[in-house]
Amino acid sequence: MRKKNSNPTMKDVALEAGVALGTVSKVINGLPVGEEYRQKVESAIKKLNYQVNSYAQGLKANRTNTIALLVPNTINPFFGNLVNCITVALSKRHYHTLLCCTDYRQDLENKYIAMVKRKQVDGIIGLTYNPNLRVDENTPFVSIDRCLGPTIPCISSDNFAGGQIAAEKLASLGCRHVAFMRIGSSLTNEPNKRKSGFENGCMISGMTYENCLLEDGTSMEDFYRFLQEHYSGGKLAFDGIFCATDTTAYYILQCLRLLNVKVPEEVQVIGFDGVRILSEFGFVCSTIVQPVEDIAEMCVEMIHQENMSTKPPLICLPVHYEPGGTTRD
Amino acid sequence: MRKKNSNPTMKDVALEAGVALGTVSKVINGLPVGEEYRQKVESAIKKLNYQVNSYAQGLKANRTNTIALLVPNTINPFFGNLVNCITVALSKRHYHTLLCCTDYRQDLENKYIAMVKRKQVDGIIGLTYNPNLRVDENTPFVSIDRCLGPTIPCISSDNFAGGQIAAEKLASLGCRHVAFMRIGSSLTNEPNKRKSGFENGCMISGMTYENCLLEDGTSMEDFYRFLQEHYSGGKLAFDGIFCATDTTAYYILQCLRLLNVKVPEEVQVIGFDGVRILSEFGFVCSTIVQPVEDIAEMCVEMIHQENMSTKPPLICLPVHYEPGGTTRD
DNA sequence: TTGTATGCGTTATCAT
DNA sequence: ATGATAACGCATACAA
Numbered sequence: 131m132r133k134k135n136s137n138p139t140m141k142d143v144a145l146e147a148g149v150a151l152g153t154v155s156k157v158i159n160g161l162p163v164g165e166e167y168r169q170k171v172e173s174a175i176k177k178l179n180y181q182v183n184s185y186a187q188g189l190k191a192n193r194t195n196t197i198a199l200l201v202p203n204t205i206n207p208f209f210g211n212l213v214n215c216i217t218v219a220l221s222k223r224h225y226h227t228l229l230c231c232t233d234y235r236q237d238l239e240n241k242y243i244a245m246v247k248r249k250q251v252d253g254i255i256g257l258t259y260n261p262n263l264r265v266d267e268n269t270p271f272v273s274i275d276r277c278l279g280p281t282i283p284c285i286s287s288d289n290f291a292g293g294q295i296a297a298e299k300l301a302s303l304g305c306r307h308v309a310f311m312r313i314g315s316s317l318t319n320e321p322n323k324r325k326s327g328f329e330n331g332c333m334i335s336g337m338t339y340e341n342c343l344l345e346d347g348t349s350m351e352d353f354y355r356f357l358q359e360h361y362s363g364g365k366l367a368f369d370g371i372f373c374a375t376d377t378t379a380y381y382i383l384q385c386l387r388l389l390n391v392k393v394p395e396e397v398q399v400i401g402f403d404g405v406r407i408l409s410e411f412g413f414v415c416s417t418i419v420q421p422v423e424d425i426a427e428m429c430v431e432m433i434h435q436e437n438m439s440t441k442p443p444l445i446c447l448p449v450h451y452e453p454g455g456t457t458r459d
Numbered sequence: 460m461r462k463k464n465s466n467p468t469m470k471d472v473a474l475e476a477g478v479a480l481g482t483v484s485k486v487i488n489g490l491p492v493g494e495e496y497r498q499k500v501e502s503a504i505k506k507l508n509y510q511v512n513s514y515a516q517g518l519k520a521n522r523t524n525t526i527a528l529l530v531p532n533t534i535n536p537f538f539g540n541l542v543n544c545i546t547v548a549l550s551k552r553h554y555h556t557l558l559c560c561t562d563y564r565q566d567l568e569n570k571y572i573a574m575v576k577r578k579q580v581d582g583i584i585g586l587t588y589n590p591n592l593r594v595d596e597n598t599p600f601v602s603i604d605r606c607l608g609p610t611i612p613c614i615s616s617d618n619f620a621g622g623q624i625a626a627e628k629l630a631s632l633g634c635r636h637v638a639f640m641r642i643g644s645s646l647t648n649e650p651n652k653r654k655s656g657f658e659n660g661c662m663i664s665g666m667t668y669e670n671c672l673l674e675d676g677t678s679m680e681d682f683y684r685f686l687q688e689h690y691s692g693g694k695l696a697f698d699g700i701f702c703a704t705d706t707t708a709y710y711i712l713q714c715l716r717l718l719n720v721k722v723p724e725e726v727q728v729i730g731f732d733g734v735r736i737l738s739e740f741g742f743v744c745s746t747i748v749q750p751v752e753d754i755a756e757m758c759v760e761m762i763h764q765e766n767m768s769t770k771p772p773l774i775c776l777p778v779h780y781e782p783g784g785t786t787r788d
Numbered sequence: 789t790t791g792t793a794t795g796c797g798t799t800a801t802c803a804t
Numbered sequence: 805a806t807g808a809t810a811a812c813g814c815a816t817a818c819a820a
Contacts, residue, residue: 137578139812139813139814140813140814140815141813141814149790149791150790150791150792151791151792151814151815152790152791152792152793152815152816153789153790153791154814155814155815155816156789156790156815158814158815159815162789163789163790164789164790167789167790181573181577181578182577182813182814183518183577183578183812183813183814184577184578184579185514185515185517185518185523185578185812185813185814186514186518186796186812186813186814186815187813187814187815188514188517189512189514189515189518189796189797189798189812189813189814190795190796190813190814190815190816191796191814191815192796194514196557199558203543204533204539204540204542204543204546205536205539205540205543205738205739206539206738206739207534207536207539207737207738209539210533210534210535210536210538210539211533211534213533213539213542213558214532214533214534214560217533217558217559217560218560218562221559221560221567226557226559226574226579227557227558227559228525228555228556228557228558229528229542229546229556229557229558230546230550230555230556231543231546231547231550233547238550244510245555247466247508247510248510248511248512248513249466249510249512249513249514250513250555376737377737377739380736380737380740381740405737407709407736408536408705408706408709408734408743409534409535409536410534410535410706411709411710414737468796468797468798469797469798469799470797478806478807479806479807479808480797480798480799480807480808480809481799481800481801481806481807481808481809482805482806482807484798484799484800485805485806487798488799491805492805492806493805493806496805496806511797511798512796512797512798514796514797514798515796515797515798515799515812516797516798516799517798517812518796518797518798518799518812518813518814519797519798519799519800519811519812520798520799520812521812
């Protein structure tokens with residue numbers, strides 16, 4: 131006798147329909163079956179409101195159509211957007227998303243990765259920071275913004291190109307001496323290339339530049355100090371600023387207002403990410419827009435192709451510039 | 460012979476340790492076992508790098524420690540914050556989060572709810588809009604911001620009180636004739652009470668008010684039109700505006716700038732939600748802050764107590780006012 | 789084409 | 805305390 135609280139099983143359906151267990155299974159899985167049997171089974175399914183138990187299914191098939199998604203959080207608007215796009219992309223391919231917010235904590239990153247071994251998920255898409263992350267060779271893993279090794283695909287924006295585009299854009303808008311400002315990202319991840327790309331672009335364009343690089347954990351107020359140090363006689367030493375993120379750019383814009391430096395008249399500012407104000411208005415600033423939807427699609431594509439013979443270790447997707455009021459274009 | 464790709468099972472561990480299957484299970488589950496056996500089993504587990512298969516576990520126990528979280532998206536900063544808080548709260552209680560972004564689509568809302576019957580999840584926390592959502596009586600479901608029936612707990616901010624607080628705050632700051640502005644939320648959900656609370660607060664405070672209620676799908680530009688209609692002779696008809704959300708407030712602030720109406724000198728504006736700019740700076744405007752973390756904790760608490768004899772149908776958590784530069788306080 | 793029987797990995801019951 | 809065995813619900817190979 132079944133527990134009263136338990137849901138109907140295939141056996142119940144078979145009993146109700148007066149057919150064998152295997153027949154029910156075949157109907158469920160769309161395998162060829164006699165039409166009269168199919169009718170009986172289907173009406174029995176409806177009558178009992180039967181649903182397959184995906185744990186039993188997973189136990190047999192060794193897969194659950196679930197992908198774990200590791201991100202620091204969903205509060206940061208860039209992450210929020212990324213999570214949304216990936217979830218939608220996974221859903222399109224009939225995958226479920228197990229969301230894991232790591233809060234930048236290494237222990238949580240490792241804990242969630244251990245989960246995959248318990249077969250909770252078929253694969254992991256991770257935007258992680260843990261320097262000594264231990265991912266199994268044969269664990270389907272796709273990394274975002276950070277290369278973890280030759281066997282693990284990494285999806286990223288073309289950060290180098292983005293930095294270079296920013297520099298060239300500033301140059302074409304008349305800048306001669308510019309600054310690059312960044313906080314955190316002390317790890318060797320892809321977004322660090324924004325700096326290199328920017329420097330390269332400065333060289334190409336014949337601009338001189340200075341860097342203001344704050345360590346992780348530093349207060350952003352050091353940005354203000356830096357700007358103050360390069361401000362004298364009512365004039366800022368730079369005519370252009372490239373910020374590693376739109377968030378940084380937003381802070382810098384506030385600093386410039388305090389210093390009474392006019393944007394974009396006296397100094398032009400370009401950020402990175404393409405974040406929108408409250409997610410639905412314009413850009414925070416002129417910015418290098420990351421192709422978030424393409425990144426999401428590519429991640430899912432790569433996770434999907436688990437048996438790819440040759441996994442490209444690094445895929446950089448093209449970015450583009452969008453004016454947002456903080457440049458003279 | 461086992462497939463080479465397969466992970467080690469309890470049987471493998473038992474074989475390796477030279478003990479019986481049941482003994483291994485006991486060690487795993489912390490049941491009393493002879494010390495020497497425990498040693499052997501534990502070293503075998505380490506040697507084989509064994510992990511329990513949670514599908515088999517779920518099949519037996521009929522639970523998976525996974526909760527589905529239904530939200531429209533994670534792009535909206537309020538949702539992003541909510542999702543983050545709920546995920547963290549669930550994680551604290553050893554639940555995993557299956558994230559489902561519905562994009563306000565009824566079919567997806569129903570699809571995800573059907574999922575629970577397949578035993579993919581132990582319960583659902585949902586912020587849904589579907590008017591004819593069909594949730595099973597005995598499906599553990601906690602609703603956010605919308606009452607679905609007497610057997611389904613609903614967690615919400617105290618929206619009525621929030622609206623009233625906003626009115627009283629505007630009154631105490633000198634307002635006499637105010638406006639309430641809202642778009643969407645045509646459904647009978649909890650946030651609609653913001654309007655009633657505001658109206659009540661206006662009565663109490665002796666303020667007169669006007670409503671500008673835009674239907675879902677309308678363009679926000681109608682807000683601008685409304686303001687224009689109440690603007691003449693360089694003066695706005697209102698000295699205070701309460702917006703149903705911070706996002707609306709942000710748009711209204713832009714409109715007021717276009718009309719050259721000074722905030723907060725000529726008109727004071729209060730929003731609702733407590734959303735922060737780029738998630739980490741100040742508030743967008745003076746606002747009624749929702750206790751997002753408390754909402755998250757309460758949702759998890761309610762889902763956790765599945766066998767609660769008396770489920771309170773509606774729980775309203777206290778909100779509070781925070782100045783954000785668009786009021787004279 | 790349909791039905792039967794076995795196994796997936798774990799837990800729990802019941803002898804030992 | 806320990807070990808054998810049945811059962812969870814499904815899929816499938818194999819027999820009818």
